[in-house]
Amino acid sequence: MGYFPFFMDMERLQGLIIGGGNIAAEKLEKLLLAGASLKVVAPEIKQEILVAAGVAEIKGTAEQQNADREPEGSECTEQEKPGRVEVIRREYRTEDLDEVDYVIAATGIREINDKVCREAKQRRIPVNVVDDPENCDFIFPSVVRRGRMVVGVSTGGAGPRVAVRLRKQIEEMLPGDIEEILDILARERIRAKKEIPDPVQRRKYLMDLADGLLAGLKHGK
Ligand SMILES: C[C@@]1(CC(=O)O)C2=NC(=C\c3[nH]c(c(CCC(=O)O)c3CC(=O)O)Cc3[nH]c(c(CC(=O)O)c3CCC(=O)O)/C=C3\N/C(=C\2)[C@@H](CCC(=O)O)[C@]3(C)CC(=O)O)/[C@H]1CCC(=O)O
Ligand SMILES: NC(=O)c1ccc[n+]([C@@H]2O[C@H](COP(=O)([O-])OP(=O)(O)OC[C@H]3O[C@@H](n4cnc5c(N)ncnc54)[C@H](O)[C@@H]3O)[C@@H](O)[C@H]2O)c1
Incomplete structure (x- = not known):
């Protein structure tokens, strides 16, 4: 492992997230703050991701949120606000990697994450597997943003909690202006x-x- 913090211009790249649960939503939120364009592929997609994609309204109750869901097995691609989030409600397929610059495997299912990881590496597409740091080509830092300034703290996967604590300390010491x-x-x-x-x-x-x-x-x- 030898990590280097390149600061990539995410607006130029097409990303893919496999999985639409809590962790996928967290990664999506962070990437959107950097202006990223992403496809999200999963049979079940969390309400907040659908909202980000512009295919659902913010609703109050869990019942209402469930009512928004497509019937299981349905396949539909909905193009959202231009260039930001596209949701595809079905299981991962190899061709999802077509024309993609980086991919995040966040299904929580070992075999699926391994398949995404293997197929991405075959195509030399950088891959992040959220629960398998050893197999990641890139990992997420804990991020501080103040306008144009970005700080990313990484422990190289050793202790994400430490990255969070350091991020909070940096936030406190930064000048307000x-x-x-x-x-x-x-x-x-x-x-x-x-x-x-x-x-x-x-x-x-x-x-x-x-x-x-x-x-x-x-x-x-
Ligand atoms: C920084 C942050 C950014 C983000 O998520 O975008 C991030 N994890 C955060 C928080 C956090 N994650 C976990 C805890 C509980 C405490 C603990 O487990 O230590 C906490 C603490 C908390 O929530 O306070 C659980 C966890 N995380 C990973 C595994 C798998 C494993 O290690 O095998 C497991 C165990 C799952 C399980 O046991 O089931 C793996 C990764 N998490 C990373 C990033 C990458 C390495 C970052 C680094 O260099 O340290 C890496 C390798 C891959 C990746 O995700 O890219 C975000 C803070 C955002 C913020 O608030 O600023
Ligand atoms: N990196 C981190 O910081 C971190 C922290 C905590 C947990 N995790 C790990 O992240 C994983 C995901 O957690 P979660 O809470 O988001 O899970 P979740 O159950 O909320 O979401 C799983 C998602 O995967 C989708 N999925 C299942 N099979 C699929 C397939 N064949 N193709 C595409 N999508 C498929 C589901 O539809 C769902 O959207 C867990 O393994 C968890 O241990 C990582």
Whole structure:
């Protein structure tokens, strides 16, 4: 195992989640915050995933939620809000991997997860198996988001609870205005690239600006 935290632009990739239960819903929610496009394939799909896909309304009671479900064995593909979540209510098939950039196996059924994992690896599609870190090509970190800033904490699978605790500590220590600071820096960066042609001067300008904004923060908070 040798993990490296690349920060991928998820908006460019097509993801697939096999399984539509609690863990699938959690992974989906995190990926959607990064603007991901995902297909979810499972015979039973949780209400919150259907809501995210735009194929169900938020309902109050469990009875109402069950009433929303398609009869078992029905197969239907419903295209949701453009480019975000598509739900396919049936069991996994190999061809689900067609044109997919990464896949998450979250069925809780060992044979199905193993099949997804094996077939993804055959196609060199990165795979996450939620209850089998040894077979994962990528694992999920505990995430802090503040606007453009993202922190991912991983213990390499050793202790997810530790990742959660560290994430909470990082959340507490972050300056409140970090989002605004990064918005200013992003704007100034674009402007500086156009208006300060000398790279040495540009670099100094951007470094001084960043240091100044952060210093102001330290004193202001
Ligand atoms: C960080 C987070 C992100 C997320 O889920 O997106 C995440 N797990 C979280 C929480 C959490 N998960 C579990 C507990 C109970 C305590 C415990 O078991 O330790 C808690 C703690 C809690 O809930 O407080 C149970 C658990 N998790 C895994 C297994 C299987 C195994 O280890 O074999 C089992 C046992 C299942 C069982 O026994 O039945 C596996 C994985 N979980 C990972 C990620 C990956 C490695 C991350 C790392 O580097 O540490 C990895 C390898 C695969 C993956 O999922 O990618 C998310 C926190 C989100 C947040 O709040 O910030
Ligand atoms: N990674 C983590 O952080 C973590 C934490 C806790 C649990 N887990 C593990 O995650 C697994 C899933 O948990 P859950 O609570 O989401 O389970 P769940 O029972 O709520 O959901 C299982 C889903 O798999 C679907 N499914 C079953 N057979 C399928 C098939 N052939 N093709 C496609 N989909 C199929 C079901 O329809 C359902 O949507 C469990 O094994 C659990 O131990 C992982």
